[in-house]
Amino acid sequence: xxxxxxxxxxxxxxxxxxxxxxxxxxxxxxxxxxxxxxxxxxxxxxxxxxxxxxxxxxxxxxxxxxxxxxxxxxxxxxxxxxxxxxxxxxxxxxxxxxxxxxxxxxxxx
Amino acid sequence: xxxxxxxxxxxxxxxxxxxxxxxxxxxxxxxxxxxxxxxxxxxxxxxxxxxxxxxxxxxxxxxxxxxxxxxxxxxxxxxxxxxxxxxxxxxxxxxxxxxxxxxxxxxxxxxxxxxxx
Numbered sequence: 001x002x003x004x005x006x007x008x009x010x011x012x013x014x015x016x017x018x019x020x021x022x023x024x025x026x027x028x029x030x031x032x033x034x035x036x037x038x039x040x041x042x043x044x045x046x047x048x049x050x051x052x053x054x055x056x057x058x059x060x061x062x063x064x065x066x067x068x069x070x071x072x073x074x075x076x077x078x079x080x081x082x083x084x085x086x087x088x089x090x091x092x093x094x095x096x097x098x099x100x101x102x103x104x105x106x107x108x109x
Numbered sequence: 110x111x112x113x114x115x116x117x118x119x120x121x122x123x124x125x126x127x128x129x130x131x132x133x134x135x136x137x138x139x140x141x142x143x144x145x146x147x148x149x150x151x152x153x154x155x156x157x158x159x160x161x162x163x164x165x166x167x168x169x170x171x172x173x174x175x176x177x178x179x180x181x182x183x184x185x186x187x188x189x190x191x192x193x194x195x196x197x198x199x200x201x202x203x204x205x206x207x208x209x210x211x212x213x214x215x216x217x218x219x220x221x222x223x224x225x226x
Binding site for chain 1: 154200222
């Protein structure tokens with residue numbers, strides 16, 4: 001079967017750092033993606049990992065460990081506009097994406 | 110960057126009617142398009158995958174006769190919700206991939222909010 005787990009909700013303070021974890025068990029692995037989705041809008045691409053390690057893009061970083069079926073998204077210097085849902089998605093060998101349940105992040109002043 | 114459009118953005122219809130949603134890749138040729146459904150506070154659920162010129166592949170539990178998908182060209186896919194009922198009310202999002210993408214990622218359309226009365 002295919003299963004992706006993420007925490008349902010997280011809360012953090014403006015200016016802080018937050019780490020959103022994602023664990024997965026999928027039939028085949030061909031890359032892990034993180035998307036940001038504001039309410040009522042389509043997801044937007046944040047990051048991509050296919051090899052183990054850390055990928056950094058400005059305030060956002062994503063880490064992958066394929067042997068552990070684990071990834072995290074790290075958000076630094078949190079801003080109010082970062083309040084959104086963050087979706088972890090795994091692409092399998094069939095090129096389909098399996099999305100996790102999403103983590104709703106609330107950034108407080 | 111790659112742009113995907115959807116039309117309409119919002120539609121309200123009566124129960125029993127059919128609704129067509131269009132998904133277009135504006136500046137690239139989409140070899141594959143995906144249709145998702147998203148209920149409030151839930152993640153995206155893949156409904157079907159379509160490749161240009163061939164029949165769509167539906168996910169388990171999705172009725173192909175109710176959700177008709179046509180991928181007539183490399184830039185256009187349509188989803189028709191036939192005989193819509195209130196339980197079909199949802200946020201429908203399409204996405205497209207291109208063989209020329211950096212990570213072969215999916216580019217999402219802005220979504221269509223369907224409300225069936």
